[in-house]
Amino acid sequence: MVMSGSGNASLTFPELRQRMLALETERKTLTFNYQQEVILDASHERQRFKGQVIVQRPGSLWLRQSAPDEEQIISDGHQVWVYTPRFRQVVVSSLATAMQRMPFLTAVAGWGQALSELERRYHLELELERDNQYVLRCTSREPQDTTRLRFWLSGQDLLPRRSEVDAEGVRIISTFQNLKMTPPIDQKRFHFSVPRGVQVINEF
Secondary structure (H helix, E strand, C coil), X not given: CXXXXXXXXXXXXXXXHHHHHHHHCCCCEXXXXXXXXXXXXXXXXXXXXXXXXXXXCCCEEEEEEEECCCEEEEEECCEEEEEEHHHCEEEEEXXXXXXXXXXXXXXXXXXXXXXXXXXXXXEEEEEECCCCEEEEEEEECCCCCCCEEEEEEECCCCCEEEEEEEECCEEEEEEEEEEEECCCCCHHHHCCCCCCCCEEEECC
C-alpha cells in the first residue's frame, strides 16, 4: 500500500511521479556535485566522499569521485565502466548488471522510473515540510528487511537535495549541490578509453 503523507502534503505520491515524468521530458541533462558520509553504527567510524556527476537521460552517466580516492563511473547507456586509478583496474559490465550492484544508477534513467522501482520494493510516505520541500520516506515491504530510505526533494524542481539510507548498521547521508538542468554536455564524457597497462575485469 502506498501512503500519500500525513495530510499536509500538497501532492500525493501518484501526482509526484506524474509531475516528475513530465519534468523529465523537458530536461534531459543534469549536472551536480555531491558529498556523502558513511557512518558505521558499531564503531562510529565515518568515511567521507565527494565528487561531480553529469547525467544524460535515458542512461548516460559521468561520475568522478575526487575524495577520499579518485574513482570514475561512466555509462554510455549500454555498458558501465568503473575505473579505480589507485588499483589500475577497470570493471566493465552491462547497465542492467551495474544497476543491481549500484542501485543509485536507477536514477540515471530518470527519477520517475526510480520512483516506480521504489514503489515496487518499499512502502512510501510523502510529506511536505515548512521550507517547501518534500520528504519521501521508504520502508521495506519485506518484514525481515530493516532498510529505511529518506529523500528530501525540492518543491520547485522535485529533484533530491539530500538522501539518507539506514541499512544493516550502516548509515549513508548524501547531499547534492550546484544542480544545473539542461546544460550543454560534451558527448565524449560518456565514452571510456582504457588507459594502457590497466587491468580490465569483464562482468558481462
